[in-house]
Amino acid sequence: METLPEVLARLGGQATFAELTRLVPKRELAARVESGVIRRVALGIYGLPGQPADEQAAVAYDGVVSHTSAALAWKLPLLKAPEKPHITLPAKRHPRPGPPAVLHWASIADEDRSNRLTSMLRTVTDCLRILPFDEALAVADSSLGKGITRRELLAATTAMRGPGSGRARKVAALATAGGESFLESMLRALLIQARIEGFETQVVVERGWVRARVDLGHRELKIALEAEGYEFHGSSKTFAEDCRRYDELVAAGWLVLRFTYQQVLFESEWVIEVVRQLIVSRSTGGTADSVARRSGAERGRRRKG
Missing domain, CATH: 3.40.960.10 (VSR Endonuclease)
Structure with a gap:
């Protein structure tokens, strides 16, 4: 018989109250939470202890890690790490209670939802929306050396709409795969x-x-x-x-x-x-x-x- 941590691992790190109480009595579930074997990350949602803060937030809000938080996961260069996890929720979703986070609302690809993380291309375009020009250029330059093509980046930013889309297109047009470091991109900016x-x-x-x-x-x-x-x-x-x-x-x-x-x-x-x-x-x-x-x-x- 599977243990509660094994069930959570099989379900991708999270499970609902109903899913877990099918396996163990409510009293045992409460005891496991109190002992720290599992943790309640949001109302009716449970996860494994020791998860990074951004993953915990994604589970708690049932969203995906995005923007600069996703940039860290993809090892894209940032001047500083975000103070709070950035989480994107499906458009028109009402947020539920959860840990401190910066919430965004937008359409989310199925693959991103299953990974709880935006794709590298989506992550880059999201960062180009919100970062200052020099930091955005460093992210864009780095992405062109990590598998994203210039054509893909230009096409993705051309299709963007809403706040920051014009800035994103400008940065994408100036991005180059020739740069070899974050500081070099900042100097070029x-x-x-x-x-x-x-x-x-x-x-x-x-x-x-x-x-x-x-x-x-x-x-x-x-x-x-x-x-x-x-x-x-x-x-x-x-x-x-x-x-x-x-x-x-x-x-x-x-x-x-x-x-x-x-x-x-x-x-x-x-x-x-x-x-x-x-x-x-x-x-x-x-x-x-x-x-x-x-x-x-x-x-x-x-x-x-």
């Missing part, structure tokens, strides 16, 4: 919002037999922008390789700017200012030193202010 053109993702620079790849490159002006995350050089070998790559870029006539996570996210105005100054300098034949001096002087004035 800064350039787009500042209307700085000419930079491409993952540009390969060749010098003799040496090939160096840069995160964002301006081929005409030979400017390379590198998005430097929290990762550090784990060995002298990798450090030497990075130095060699940098030297080869400089020898090939490129100027390299390296921006950290902190700078891209919290000093965006300064980042854009430095890039613009370097573009002007390269366009008019100025030197990198003059750009650095102007940038340093401006930064000093801001700190004093």
